[in-house]
Amino acid sequence: MASLEQKTAAAPKADERVKQVGFVTHMMRRPELGAVAGLVLVIVFFFLTADSTMFSLSGLMTIMAPASQLGILAIAAALLMIGGEFDLSIGSMVAFAGLIFGVILTNFGQPLSVAIVMTMLFAAFMGAINGQIVIHTRLPSFIVTLAFLFILRGLTLVGLKWATGGSTQLRGIGDRVKDSPLLGLFSGDAFKGAFVWLADHDLIDKFPNGMPKVTGIPVSVLWFVVLALAATWVLLRTRMGNWIFAAGGDPNAARNSGVPVHRVKTGLFALTACAAALVAIITVLDAGSTDARRGFQKEFEAIIAAVIGGCLLTGGYGSAIGAFFGAIIFGSVSIGLTYTKFDSDWFQVFLGSMLLLAVLFNNFIRRKVTGER
Amino acid sequence: MPDVNNRAPIIEVTDIIKHYGSVIALNGVSMQVSAGEVLCLLGDNGAGKSTLIKTLSGVVRPSGGVFRVEGKQVDFRSPRDALDAGIATVYQDLAMIPLMSITRNFFMGREPRKGIFPFRHLDLTHCNNVTREEMRKIGIDIRDPNQAVGTLSGGERQCVAIARAVYFGAKILILDEPTSALGVAQTSMVLKYIHQVRQNGLGVIFITHNVRHAYAVADRFTILNRGQTLGTFAKADIAMDELQNLMAGGKELQQLSAELGGTI
Numbered sequence: 001m002a003s004l005e006q007k008t009a010a011a012p013k014a015d016e017r018v019k020q021v022g023f024v025t026h027m028m029r030r031p032e033l034g035a036v037a038g039l040v041l042v043i044v045f046f047f048l049t050a051d052s053t054m055f056s057l058s059g060l061m062t063i064m065a066p067a068s069q070l071g072i073l074a075i076a077a078a079l080l081m082i083g084g085e086f087d088l089s090i091g092s093m094v095a096f097a098g099l100i101f102g103v104i105l106t107n108f109g110q111p112l113s114v115a116i117v118m119t120m121l122f123a124a125f126m127g128a129i130n131g132q133i134v135i136h137t138r139l140p141s142f143i144v145t146l147a148f149l150f151i152l153r154g155l156t157l158v159g160l161k162w163a164t165g166g167s168t169q170l171r172g173i174g175d176r177v178k179d180s181p182l183l184g185l186f187s188g189d190a191f192k193g194a195f196v197w198l199a200d201h202d203l204i205d206k207f208p209n210g211m212p213k214v215t216g217i218p219v220s221v222l223w224f225v226v227l228a229l230a231a232t233w234v235l236l237r238t239r240m241g242n243w244i245f246a247a248g249g250d251p252n253a254a255r256n257s258g259v260p261v262h263r264v265k266t267g268l269f270a271l272t273a274c275a276a277a278l279v280a281i282i283t284v285l286d287a288g289s290t291d292a293r294r295g296f297q298k299e300f301e302a303i304i305a306a307v308i309g310g311c312l313l314t315g316g317y318g319s320a321i322g323a324f325f326g327a328i329i330f331g332s333v334s335i336g337l338t339y340t341k342f343d344s345d346w347f348q349v350f351l352g353s354m355l356l357l358a359v360l361f362n363n364f365i366r367r368k369v370t371g372e373r
Numbered sequence: 374m375p376d377v378n379n380r381a382p383i384i385e386v387t388d389i390i391k392h393y394g395s396v397i398a399l400n401g402v403s404m405q406v407s408a409g410e411v412l413c414l415l416g417d418n419g420a421g422k423s424t425l426i427k428t429l430s431g432v433v434r435p436s437g438g439v440f441r442v443e444g445k446q447v448d449f450r451s452p453r454d455a456l457d458a459g460i461a462t463v464y465q466d467l468a469m470i471p472l473m474s475i476t477r478n479f480f481m482g483r484e485p486r487k488g489i490f491p492f493r494h495l496d497l498t499h500c501n502n503v504t505r506e507e508m509r510k511i512g513i514d515i516r517d518p519n520q521a522v523g524t525l526s527g528g529e530r531q532c533v534a535i536a537r538a539v540y541f542g543a544k545i546l547i548l549d550e551p552t553s554a555l556g557v558a559q560t561s562m563v564l565k566y567i568h569q570v571r572q573n574g575l576g577v578i579f580i581t582h583n584v585r586h587a588y589a590v591a592d593r594f595t596i597l598n599r600g601q602t603l604g605t606f607a608k609a610d611i612a613m614d615e616l617q618n619l620m621a622g623g624k625e626l627q628q629l630s631a632e633l634g635g636t637i
Contacts, residue, residue, distance in 0.1 A: 237495055237497070238486075238494050239486055239493075241495075242477055242481060242495065245470070245473050245477065246477075246481050246482075249471070250469075250470045252468075253468040253469060254481065254482070256452070256464055257468050257481040258453065258482030259482045312472075316470065316472045317472045366472070
């Protein structure tokens with residue numbers, strides 16, 4: 001590239017004019033700061049008020065199981081929000097994907113592998129439809145996916161009744177899949193051997209018969225962690241991540257610079273729907289059945305977790321690891337209150353306050369970081 | 374001052390016509406730009422400036438006329454085609470995203486990657502180094518290429534946008550009113566940079582309402598009026614107030630200018 005400078009300046013000593021960015025400024029620039037701070041607060045709060053069993057290994061797993069299911073949704077919701085869109089149909093998609101999954105397994109008698117692939121493909125297709133409608137009508141995604149919230153929930157009810165001959169619960173899934181080699185990837189606990197070994201060596205709590213009290217890490221937790229890491233890597237280190245930020249930050253500017261904004265957004269809608277399908281598969285396999293209320297209101301919880309994690313409602317800013325912490329905060333509070341003397345109905349009050357605080361905090365940080373005046 | 378007359382034009386349009394339905398936006402516009410010169414496109418609102426630059430940058434296709442780039446006739450179907458031919462447009466809205474870092478903005482849409490699929494990732498070290506170096510060249514003191522573009526002033530942002538176009542190999546820069554929203558100091562920063570870009574052998578098409586800004590950097594002026602070329606003048610052949618009158622279509626403005634004490 002031709003140099004713009006006429007006079008040959010001395011080779012740049014990269015640091016000479018570049019002041020070191022202070023550690024505080026550096027931390028402030030991370031969108032997940034609020035979530036980390038929130039999590040610390042929550043832990044301190046429960047440390048002071050809750051029964052100590054909450055912080056035992058089994059207490060931890062009790063918190064992480066629901067947190068991970070929400071977290072899988074929240075991470076996808078966070079990516080979509082950074083890309084500048086919402087999906088309010090996530091919860092209904094969980095129910096609908098559960099129905100599709102169950103019907104393929106039971107009514108059509110297909111093996112687990114086929115059911116998983118078909119469910120994922122179907123979810124991706126539905127997500128892409130959401131995306132295409134949003135893009136081509138230029139309606140706010142809020143409205144389009146709100147419509148799908150009801151459409152999918154209704155279709156689930158109708159479909160369940162059709163598949164079961166009048167019931168809103170589809171049973172018998174557990175029997176269909178119990179011999180499948182894929183089952184361990186989506187259901188039950190992982191690392192059981194390691195936990196037995198740990199118990200044998202008195203490193204974790206065990207029952208009198210020598211078996212560990214916690215038999216392993218729920219696979220949903222592993223999915224949660226892996227997805228959080230993968231999403232963070234994609235966001236911060238790949239071209240696609242740059243495009244997601246760009247598409248959410250200013251779609252016109254992004255398009256002018258050659259970013260395929262429509263493809264990025266459609267992909268994100270499909271990804272969100274697939275995350276919903278994954279949660280559906282995990283929870284349906286755990287329960288052995290599926291019903292119409294599956295995933296109820298999960299869309300709001302996922303969006304709240306993403307916002308607590310630092311996502312701006314206007315898009316273009318946020319983090320996946322923040323959503324990860326947001327989901328853990330959510331799980332800690334919902335489960336943790338039962339370990340305290342507080343009425344667990346305080347949960348929703350706490351949640352609402354947390355959301356409000358997070359939004360205020362995020363806006364403040366954004367102004368600070370971007371020097372918006 | 375580079376000798377413009379000895380160079381073949383990079384862009385040459387002849388009798389370009391553009392109709393939007395029954396509206397004739399361009400009715401036979403001709404102009405050319407060579408390497409190392411700044412051509413200023415002047416014209417009041419509705420004169421056809423926007424349509425002309427949209428044509429040059431591949432956003433719209435002309436209804437008629439000849440468009441040559443480096444002697445070869447071209448027919449751009451998208452902004453991509455224009456970019457590939459070396460024509461970069463810096464839009465008024467900058468194509469910059471305030472919440473993203475300078476580096477990420479600089480490389481947006483053209484991110485260099487390393488590694489093997491599926492682990493292919495951005496070469497952020499390289500990106501940061503290039504960004505820092507390019508910013509240094511244009512004399513913008515950035516503390517850190519990872520700071521958000523929102524922290525830069527309007528003039529700095531404009532310069533980053535131009536630097537990006539230059540870095541990615543533009544031969545012709547189209548600047549759409551780059552100084553219209555800027556204060557005095559920032560305007561001079563941008564004008565200085567335009568001058569620098571010219572000295573490096575790029576052709577610049579500079580669109581503005583402001584005759585003063587135009588007169589400060591341009592080598593030649595092409596004046597549009599009602600979709601037609603009113604004429605092209607070398608800087609030596611025309612005075613600033615004459616330019617102003619031509620641009621506004623004459624009489625009334627002259628009168629008004631006199632009434633207001635010659636301040637327009």
